[in-house]
Amino acid sequence: MNRDRSGMQRLETTIGEVLRFGTITSSTMFAIGLVMTIVGYQPAVAQLLLATGLVILLATPPARVVVSVIEYVRERDWTFVLLTGIVLLALAGSVVAAYF
Amino acid sequence: MNLLTPLTAPLALIIFGAGTVAGALGVALGLGGGIFLVPFLTLVLGFPLKSAAAISLATVIATSSAVTAQRAGNQLINLRVGMVLEAATTVGSLLGGITAQLVAESVLRRLFGVVAIAVAAVVLGRVNKRNVILDPTVDPGRLGGRFYEEESHGIVSYRVKRLPLALFASFIAGNVSSLLGIGGGIIKVPVLNAWCGMPLRAAAATSALMIGVTATGGAIIYYGRGDLQPLLAAPAVLGVQVGSWAGARLTYGASVKWLKVLMAAILVIVAVLMFLRSNA
Numbered sequence: 001m002n003r004d005r006s007g008m009q010r011l012e013t014t015i016g017e018v019l020r021f022g023t024i025t026s027s028t029m030f031a032i033g034l035v036m037t038i039v040g041y042q043p044a045v046a047q048l049l050l051a052t053g054l055v056i057l058l059a060t061p062p063a064r065v066v067v068s069v070i071e072y073v074r075e076r077d078w079t080f081v082l083l084t085g086i087v088l089l090a091l092a093g094s095v096v097a098a099y100f
Numbered sequence: 101m102n103l104l105t106p107l108t109a110p111l112a113l114i115i116f117g118a119g120t121v122a123g124a125l126g127v128a129l130g131l132g133g134g135i136f137l138v139p140f141l142t143l144v145l146g147f148p149l150k151s152a153a154a155i156s157l158a159t160v161i162a163t164s165s166a167v168t169a170q171r172a173g174n175q176l177i178n179l180r181v182g183m184v185l186e187a188a189t190t191v192g193s194l195l196g197g198i199t200a201q202l203v204a205e206s207v208l209r210r211l212f213g214v215v216a217i218a219v220a221a222v223v224l225g226r227v228n229k230r231n232v233i234l235d236p237t238v239d240p241g242r243l244g245g246r247f248y249e250e251e252s253h254g255i256v257s258y259r260v261k262r263l264p265l266a267l268f269a270s271f272i273a274g275n276v277s278s279l280l281g282i283g284g285g286i287i288k289v290p291v292l293n294a295w296c297g298m299p300l301r302a303a304a305a306t307s308a309l310m311i312g313v314t315a316t317g318g319a320i321i322y323y324g325r326g327d328l329q330p331l332l333a334a335p336a337v338l339g340v341q342v343g344s345w346a347g348a349r350l351t352y353g354a355s356v357k358w359l360k361v362l363m364a365a366i367l368v369i370v371a372v373l374m375f376l377r378s379n380a
Contacts, residue, residue, distance in 0.1 A: 009173070013172060016173060019168050019172070027337065027338060034334050034338070038109045053334065057161055057337065084183055084186075084187075087183070090187075090191045090194045091317055093317075094197060094316075097198050
């Protein structure tokens with residue numbers, strides 16, 4: 001139980017870091033890209049920034065799930081490896097539904 | 101909306117402003133902002149519902165990530181419950197995202213109307229509600245949790261009951277999230293709180309974690325189908341983040357009773373408009 005709790009704490013901290021990085025990066029790209037678009041400065045670069053910001057935004061929650069899978073494998077908690085695996089499979093299903 | 105929609109500075113500012121208001125209202129009422137943002141984009145700006153839902157899902161992801169990053173480590177978020185229920189929400193959001201591509205705009209509008217009425221009822225039902233203080237000596241078990249509550253200066257401990265019901269509510273929430281562009285917390289949180297034994301704050305924090313990955317399942321489909329444009333999503337995302345930040349500071353400790361009643365009334369009007377315009 002003790003080991004379990006410390007693992008959970010570590011996971012929660014790591015998840016927080018992943019989410020913080022994703023939020024700050026995508027928001028910064030959005031802000032710069034938008035201002036550039038509005039003032040008409042380097043439209044191609046602005047579009048690239050906005051598109052990349054959106055992809056990072058969309059990739060952030062899945063990255064958090066991947067981090068969780070890794071932690072549960074380390075703890076050999078197979079129930080949660082299975083559950084987080086289902087989440088990743090469903091997200092993969094969305095990618096398939098989006099493009100095929 | 102097609103991919104060539106030019107983003108004029110006024111349109112960007114309007115979307116940013118709408119996001120700010122929706123984000124602030126969301127925080128004040130304990131809802132996501134999507135339930136306000138989607139009708140604004142559809143009914144006022146004339147976006148197709150799919151486009152509005154896609155933009156709103158992007159804001160849901162940003163809100164979820166920002167709020168969860170901020171809360172990580174304070175034990176309010178129940179990671180285990182979150183990850184169990186996410187298996188249901190993401191499968192639901194995959195199905196909802198596929199369904200959204202198959203059904204007509206008019207069907208989505210009517211569905212939004214129905215959900216807006218339900219949300220209004222939940223908001224009104226919460227007007228006089230307070231968090232229940234539970235016995236701190238309860239053994240939380242494998243899925244339960246324990247956290248420190250500031251108002252009561254005590255440890256709150258809880259067990260999670262009726263897991264199949266929570267899974268079912270999460271599955272429905274995932275479907276609705278993708279179909280209508282809302283987070284789905286409005287469906288999960290009342291169920292987790294009223295029937296599954298989770299204190300309101302823990303239920304809300306855990307739901308906030310889940311809606312990010314849930315909304316991603318839907319948003320990916322809209323993105324791939326060309327309904328999610330970075331140029332329109334960016335001002336909405338930034339607006340909602342500014343609005344949530346401001347809302348948290350403005351309404352801290354303030355009475356939001358009148359606001360709840362007002363917003364419930366607005367949601368009823370939204371529902372009526374969604375029905376009226378579903379035949380257009």
